Structure formats: structure tokens, C-alpha cells
Amino acid sequence: SYDLTQPPSVSVSPGQTASITCSGDNLEDKYVYWYQQRPGHSPVLVISLDTRRPSGIPERFSGSNSGNTATLTISGTQALDEADYYCQTWDSNTGIFGGGTRLTVL
């Protein structure tokens, strides 16, 4: 089965840039999606098709996908960005999520 690997936690200072990685075999051959989940809330799509921001998502969120690694980048991180972030892709008609990364803004 196909696996996506994320770091369990990432810390960033307010105003700095946070990068969250997602690794998988030849991941660049697949589309990657990113979701933000604040505590007690449902997930929200923040990046689609590797790099696209859905309507209403701030410009500070961006994505990339190259080689075996996809990256979610949050520029000028704000306190309200503190949340769990999940990458997701598809393999053989099966949805695959990464284990999630807890972003702490301190």
C-alpha cells in the first residue's frame, strides 16, 4: 500500500515561514491536497492539485510537489494558523492521508 509521511510537529515564530513536508514514492506523479484542521473543527481544504489555493484561502498558503516530497508553505505565519495539517493523495482508487503535522506558532 502507498504511504505518505509527515513530521509529527513543526514549530514557527509568528511572522516567519513554516514548511510542512509530505513524502511518498514518486509523489510528484500524483496530485497532492492539503487540509487544515483546527481543534474541535472539521478539516478545511487549503491547497488543491499541488499548488492551487481554493477561494477564500489566504495568499500566505502555498504548495509545491517535486520528486518524492510535497511541501505546504505558510508565509508570515499567524497565530490562527496553529492547527493540524494533513496531506492527501490517491493511489489505486484509494484515498491516502498523511499522518498529520501539528503546527505550533510560538
Added chain:
Amino acid sequence: QVQLVESGGGVVQPGKPLTLSCVASGFIFSSYSMHWVRQAPGKGLEWVAVISFDETHEYYAGSVKGRFTISRDNSRNRMSLQMSSLRPEDTGVYYCARGSRSYNTEFDYWGQGTPVTVSS
């Protein structure tokens, strides 16, 4: 605005069945694939199942295949998940999520979730 409202969750004994429902509004339901995604307490997201917009395709996670059945009624803007032979590891919050016309894309809207607890 797009709304997805799940219902049917609760406490159920191991081995028993339970059916979840998701009612959609604010979009043309029959044009979108629909998914179930679950989250065990304190854990990450796990995709469960998808049904295509026209009901011609259904796919399941290996952990639920053969025990869960996804269905939809486009005339009533409703999707269901019939769960049988439930196990303690099926415990979690079950989310209904909208896909796109293709089933293997993003989940762009999510419901608030309905909790399921499998325990004796």
C-alpha cells in the same frame, strides 16, 4: 452555501450494525462524488469510501471493505454509509465530504461529523 449534515452516529456494540446519513444542500448533489472520512479519537484522518456522482463506482478502504456499504439517493440529496460487523477500531468521528465530478480529487467541503463509538 454548501452544507453537509451528518446524522446517525451513536454507541453500538461490537458486531452490530449502524447506518450513517449525510444530507446535502446548496449545490447540485447529483454532479459530485461523495466521500466518508473518519477520525479516531486523538488520531489522524482516514478515508473510508467514495461513491461516484452517478452511483456507477464505489471504492472502499481496505479496513472496511466487505463490512461497509456506501450509497446515495440523488433525488433526495442524501448519502448513506451502512456499517456492519462493527469493531472497536471503527470508533471515531465520521465526516461526509464532497468530492468533484471525478472521484479521485480533493474533498472541498466537509460536514461537522457524527461520532460513532463501538463498545460493549
